[in-house]
Amino acid sequence: MPLDGVKNIVLVLSGKGGVGKSSVTLQLALALSLQGKSVGILDIDLTGPSIPRLVGLEDAKITQSPGGWLPVPVHDAVTTQSDSASSSSASPQPRGSLRCMSLGFLLRDRGDAVIWRGPKKTAMIRQFLSDVSWGVTDYLLIDTPPGTSDEHIALAEQLLTLSTTDAAAAAQGNLPHLTGAVLVTTPQAVATSDVRKEANFCVKTSIPVLGVIENMAGYACPCCGEVSNLFSSGGGEVMAQQLSIPFLGRVPVDVKFGELVEGNMEAGSDDEDEYEDMTGQDKPAEALAEPDTRPLVEKYKEGWSYPRFEEFARTIIGGVQATTGAQQ
Numbered sequence: 001m002p003l004d005g006v007k008n009i010v011l012v013l014s015g016k017g018g019v020g021k022s023s024v025t026l027q028l029a030l031a032l033s034l035q036g037k038s039v040g041i042l043d044i045d046l047t048g049p050s051i052p053r054l055v056g057l058e059d060a061k062i063t064q065s066p067g068g069w070l071p072v073p074v075h076d077a078v079t080t081q082s083d084s085a086s087s088s089s090a091s092p093q094p095r096g097s098l099r100c101m102s103l104g105f106l107l108r109d110r111g112d113a114v115i116w117r118g119p120k121k122t123a124m125i126r127q128f129l130s131d132v133s134w135g136v137t138d139y140l141l142i143d144t145p146p147g148t149s150d151e152h153i154a155l156a157e158q159l160l161t162l163s164t165t166d167a168a169a170a171a172q173g174n175l176p177h178l179t180g181a182v183l184v185t186t187p188q189a190v191a192t193s194d195v196r197k198e199a200n201f202c203v204k205t206s207i208p209v210l211g212v213i214e215n216m217a218g219y220a221c222p223c224c225g226e227v228s229n230l231f232s233s234g235g236g237e238v239m240a241q242q243l244s245i246p247f248l249g250r251v252p253v254d255v256k257f258g259e260l261v262e263g264n265m266e267a268g269s270d271d272e273d274e275y276e277d278m279t280g281q282d283k284p285a286e287a288l289a290e291p292d293t294r295p296l297v298e299k300y301k302e303g304w305s306y307p308r309f310e311e312f313a314r315t316i317i318g319g320v321q322a323t324t325g326a327q328q
């Protein structure tokens with residue numbers, strides 16, 4: 001059965017490009033995993049899939065199993081204290097696994113532009129939703145392209161046939177629970193008016209809105225995390241109030257998070273050799289420091305953005321527990 005084993009589905013939407021949907025999807029996924037949940041990310045941005053880059057796995061390949069495509073593992077679960085003791089890179093607290101699936105893994109060359117007409121896009125989205133063997137997954141987060149395009153309509157139609165927004169019916173019928181959508185905006189009025197369209201889209205498709213996240217609201221100091229430059233924040237909250245939808249909170253620009261995901265891209269580069277070639281000298285001590293090989297999730301946990309996303313993850317989990325009565 002498609003989506004077999006998936007318990008909850010959360011969409012990440014925004015009317016505008018570049019507001020941080022993919023970053024929010026990834027951070028929510030990491031935070032849910034750190035709450036002990038097994039998480040999957042499905043990147044259905046067919047023209048600009050960015051999840052492989054953000055998780056530093058651009059060269060990963062999808063494998064087939066009898067049950068369908070196998071998602072690419074980002075990190076494994078850590079279930080017990082003894083698990084964590086056995087690996088120096090593991091978290092001291094239980095954490096769930098994270099796996100992801102993206103068209104980016106299927107493209108031969110990452111630079112390949114995919115220009116597809118509507119029917120082919122629709123078919124690809126159907127295939128992504130039905131042919132991936134997720135296994136037991138507490139939360140499947142779906143990263144979407146900007147706007148309310150063909151992809152969104154195909155996604156909503158398909159999701160509403162494969163899952164249900166009714167938590168009780170989901171539990172009874174052993175179907176995934178279409179928990180709802182997180183709407184991402186930036187503080188600027190233009191972006192928020194675009195996200196209104198996304199809220200309307202949810203109303204029309206009867207997908208519940210879990211809440212609004214206002215991304216890039218202010219700037220977090222890389223040294224102390226203090227948030228400044230708040231002159232341009234608040235738009236998302238006002239919009240949420242006007243639309244009577246929950247406001248999940250603000251996320252400032254976090255340069256360290258940017259470096260963390262950009263750093264992922266450079267993993268495996270041979271900068272060290274280049275340094276010596278260019279200067280003819282030994283590298284300074286700092287540059288010679290051992291590379292940090294811990295999984296992304298462990299490094300993320302130390303950043304300024306994690307406490308915010310931890311709260312968002314708890315809010316989502318709390319909402320699910322309240323509607324299902326289950327420990328999901």
Ligand SMILES: Nc1ncnc2c1ncn2[C@@H]1O[C@H](COP(=O)(O)OP(=O)(O)OP(=O)(O)O)[C@@H](O)[C@H]1O
Nearest residue numbers: 017018019020021022023146216252253254255258
């Ligand atoms: N809060 C943040 N702090 C620092 N950098 C951020 C933050 N949010 C997003 N970014 C950076 O901004 C860029 C755009 O973000 P992202 O790719 O998540 O946007 P998107 O809405 O998914 O874009 P697209 O519409 O192209 O899919 C990325 O390089 C990302 O790392």
Ligand SMILES: [Mg+2]
Nearest residue numbers: 021022045050
């Ligand atoms: Mg994106």
